[in-house]
Amino acid sequence: MTTGRLEAFSDAVIAILITILVLELEVPHEPEFAALGDLVPVFSSYVLSFVYLGIYWNNHHHMMVLTERVNGRILWANLHLLFWLSLVPFTTAWMGQNDFAAVPTAVYGVDLLFAAVAYFVLQRSIVVEEGADSTLAAALGRDLKGKVSPVLYIIGVSLSFAVPLAGLAIYVLVALLWLVPDRRIESSIA
Amino acid sequence: MTTGRLEAFSDAVIAILITILVLELEVPHEPEFAALGDLVPVFSSYVLSFVYLGIYWNNHHHMMVLTERVNGRILWANLHLLFWLSLVPFTTAWMGQNDFAAVPTAVYGVDLLFAAVAYFVLQRSIVVEEGADSTLAAALGRDLKGKVSPVLYIIGVSLSFAVPLAGLAIYVLVALLWLVPDRRIESSIA
Amino acid sequence: MTTGRLEAFSDAVIAILITILVLELEVPHEPEFAALGDLVPVFSSYVLSFVYLGIYWNNHHHMMVLTERVNGRILWANLHLLFWLSLVPFTTAWMGQNDFAAVPTAVYGVDLLFAAVAYFVLQRSIVVEEGADSTLAAALGRDLKGKVSPVLYIIGVSLSFAVPLAGLAIYVLVALLWLVPDRRIESSIA
Amino acid sequence: MTTGRLEAFSDAVIAILITILVLELEVPHEPEFAALGDLVPVFSSYVLSFVYLGIYWNNHHHMMVLTERVNGRILWANLHLLFWLSLVPFTTAWMGQNDFAAVPTAVYGVDLLFAAVAYFVLQRSIVVEEGADSTLAAALGRDLKGKVSPVLYIIGVSLSFAVPLAGLAIYVLVALLWLVPDRRIESSIA
Numbered sequence: 124m125t126t127g128r129l130e131a132f133s134d135a136v137i138a139i140l141i142t143i144l145v146l147e148l149e150v151p152h153e154p155e156f157a158a159l160g161d162l163v164p165v166f167s168s169y170v171l172s173f174v175y176l177g178i179y180w181n182n183h184h185h186m187m188v189l190t191e192r193v194n195g196r197i198l199w200a201n202l203h204l205l206f207w208l209s210l211v212p213f214t215t216a217w218m219g220q221n222d223f224a225a226v227p228t229a230v231y232g233v234d235l236l237f238a239a240v241a242y243f244v245l246q247r248s249i250v251v252e253e254g255a256d257s258t259l260a261a262a263l264g265r266d267l268k269g270k271v272s273p274v275l276y277i278i279g280v281s282l283s284f285a286v287p288l289a290g291l292a293i294y295v296l297v298a299l300l301w302l303v304p305d306r307r308i309e310s311s312i313a
Numbered sequence: 314m315t316t317g318r319l320e321a322f323s324d325a326v327i328a329i330l331i332t333i334l335v336l337e338l339e340v341p342h343e344p345e346f347a348a349l350g351d352l353v354p355v356f357s358s359y360v361l362s363f364v365y366l367g368i369y370w371n372n373h374h375h376m377m378v379l380t381e382r383v384n385g386r387i388l389w390a391n392l393h394l395l396f397w398l399s400l401v402p403f404t405t406a407w408m409g410q411n412d413f414a415a416v417p418t419a420v421y422g423v424d425l426l427f428a429a430v431a432y433f434v435l436q437r438s439i440v441v442e443e444g445a446d447s448t449l450a451a452a453l454g455r456d457l458k459g460k461v462s463p464v465l466y467i468i469g470v471s472l473s474f475a476v477p478l479a480g481l482a483i484y485v486l487v488a489l490l491w492l493v494p495d496r497r498i499e500s501s502i503a
Numbered sequence: 504m505t506t507g508r509l510e511a512f513s514d515a516v517i518a519i520l521i522t523i524l525v526l527e528l529e530v531p532h533e534p535e536f537a538a539l540g541d542l543v544p545v546f547s548s549y550v551l552s553f554v555y556l557g558i559y560w561n562n563h564h565h566m567m568v569l570t571e572r573v574n575g576r577i578l579w580a581n582l583h584l585l586f587w588l589s590l591v592p593f594t595t596a597w598m599g600q601n602d603f604a605a606v607p608t609a610v611y612g613v614d615l616l617f618a619a620v621a622y623f624v625l626q627r628s629i630v631v632e633e634g635a636d637s638t639l640a641a642a643l644g645r646d647l648k649g650k651v652s653p654v655l656y657i658i659g660v661s662l663s664f665a666v667p668l669a670g671l672a673i674y675v676l677v678a679l680l681w682l683v684p685d686r687r688i689e690s691s692i693a
Numbered sequence: 694m695t696t697g698r699l700e701a702f703s704d705a706v707i708a709i710l711i712t713i714l715v716l717e718l719e720v721p722h723e724p725e726f727a728a729l730g731d732l733v734p735v736f737s738s739y740v741l742s743f744v745y746l747g748i749y750w751n752n753h754h755h756m757m758v759l760t761e762r763v764n765g766r767i768l769w770a771n772l773h774l775l776f777w778l779s780l781v782p783f784t785t786a787w788m789g790q791n792d793f794a795a796v797p798t799a800v801y802g803v804d805l806l807f808a809a810v811a812y813f814v815l816q817r818s819i820v821v822e823e824g825a826d827s828t829l830a831a832a833l834g835r836d837l838k839g840k841v842s843p844v845l846y847i848i849g850v851s852l853s854f855a856v857p858l859a860g861l862a863i864y865v866l867v868a869l870l871w872l873v874p875d876r877r878i879e880s881s882i883a
Contacts, residue, residue, distance in 0.1 A: 145780065
């Protein structure tokens with residue numbers, strides 16, 4: 124089976140999640156700048172989650188360029204990733220509406236952690252199908268970022284209980300790590 | 314007519330349904346773990362429906378790989394399936410928000426039953442078009458799971474009126490039956 | 504320019520509209536069958552609009568199979584059609600929540616009328632681009648249904664002010680007319 | 694990397710935004726024409742934003758026809774554009790619900806301004822990748838409309854603080870400028 128529909132379905136789900144996020148930005152009743160001020164925490168969480176979903180879409184896109192065929196196991200590993208991503212609008216809203224309180228900020232990180240693990244599992248399932256000597260396996264190499272991220276999320280979640288903004292800073296840091304484009308795959312394609 | 318647009322449209326509808334489900338998870342006001350506790354019934358129904366929509370997408374995907382052409386009848390059989398699936402967010406929310414009360418749990422099962430029947434009708438329409446000696450017809454074989462599922466749903470619905478959680482257990486059982494990948498089709502493709 | 508993206512965009516918009524419709528079905532608080540009874544008008548409007556959006560998607564799909572290239576004018580004619588379709592969830596909810604009162608039922612028909620006109624305009628723009636001797640022009644023939652529908656909508660809208668259910672009956676009648684598959688195009692493709 | 698998935702993802706996001714807009718049209722409780730009257734400001738903002746999103750989709754579509762390959766930078770430039778577009782339902786609703794008050798009308802224009810800048814950046818990234826002697830670069834020429842629009846938005850935003858409807862008139866004017874089809878690209882394709 125080719126990757127066409129898996130890509131189309133994932134594109135649709137991520138596109139919907141990214142736009143559902145914006146539904147959590149409640150339209151204020153007062154037509155004043157001050158009303159936007161109250162939205163700052165919700166808006167910042169929105170931006171962070173938009174970037175995260177963008178990163179996942181981007182990496183998913185890059186990975187699929189090097190994937191030739193899929194099987195039932197890969198389809199489910201992909202749905203598993205989409206499951207954790209589908210909770211992002213919920214955790215984002217909970218964190219933003221509560222002004223980065225400890226528990227919601229930790230739960231936000233737990234969701235990111237599960238998504239990262241699900242992405243790793245998806246990647247493994249594809250490498251198994253493509254073979255250890257495939258272009259994808261070579262492009263991934265030691266996959267340092269993929270291995271460091273879960274550790275950072277765990278640190279971020281733990282920190283959130285004590286100093287939520289420090290936990291948040293870790294999540295922002297991981298996002299920045301991934302914003303650097305994945306040159307491995309782009310050079311493999313070339 | 315080729316299957317491209319039917320697949321794209323179905324992908325989009327199922328992707329939207331799967332993400333609309335999450336809109337029913339109301340963001341709690343308190344930033345405490347206890348607030349998540351109240352969401353357990355709604356969240357469990359969410360997970361079950363996510364898995365069901367995943368199964369439908371997966372099976373639809375497998376079936377379409379072996380489908381070469383579609384006609385007007387197939388397009389409508391597909392829309393008919395999407396209709397029953399489109400009610401899943403509604404029945405899921407009703408069941409979850411009422412803590413698996415008898416009537417909503419039964420109605421949830423009735424929706425699953427109609428979706429299963431609609432899937433069966435769609436499959437028949439495709440087999441008729443492809444021919445009894447097509448790869449799809451061979452891959453489906455006796456279609457045991459397809460025939461047993463409606464019976465199990467009817468049992469689940471009936472049980473729901475007496476012991477809702479027993480009805481729910483049947484729905485979970487059917488989902489597990491289908492989670493086992495459909496090797497018939499994957500081996501036919503190979 | 505080929506039709507690929509116009510089809511993908513239209514599929515996505517219609518898929519979203521069809522699923523947004525279901526958001527208007529408010530989840531009742533009581534876990535009783537009686538609660539579903541209250542939903543009957545909303546649910547019936549839902550079914551009617553689902554069928555209408557299905558018809559539009561179906562006809563759009565058939566028409567595009569015979570369309571080879573698009574230009575800027577066609578893209579805008581298509582967006583114009585999508586505009587009137589995008590109002591369907593609004594008019595459906597207004598009609599359903601008000602138990603088929605006169606004004607909302609008439610407005611529902613006005614939206615259907617504009618959508619039908621927009622579809623006609625889109626069809627003309629494509630025939631102009633494809634040429635009067637194209638397969639599409641031949642398949643459409645005199646386009647009787649396309650010409651009768653607006654007349655029927657106008658009758659339905661007028662009737663709605665006096666006897667809303669009679670207006671509604673006309674809308675149902677037009678839907679039934681279109682449910683009969685468009686054999687002209689299917690036989691042209693063959 | 695080819696443009697397929699970037700197009701599919703952008704199509705999905707814009708399609709969802711265009712339909713989310715309609716969710717802001719609150720269904721009135723009274724079944725009277727007068728109830729629609731109250732919706733006029735919200736509805737007019739809806740129409741304007743629908744046209745803007747249609748213009749962006751249309752121009753994006755035209756630009757991508759002349760784009761052969763994408764890289765990580767282009768994917769992010771595209772996500773950046775989608776970010777500003779994703780705020781359109783929010784700014785539209787805020788402006789419409791407050792009857793074109795000064796601040797929301799100015800903020801609406803600021804969002805349009807950022808979207809225009811993001812589109813310009815995306816276009817530049819693609820021209821850099823395609824090369825200065827590419828068909829796209831030739832088709833864009835001096836890109837007068839692209840350079841005049843941000844200036845007009847800034848004028849519109851400034852005017853909004855004094856006379857909101859004058860600001861709005863500028864936004865409408867820019868939309869009209871773009872509604873004129875981009876013949877440069879269509880003739881390049883031909």
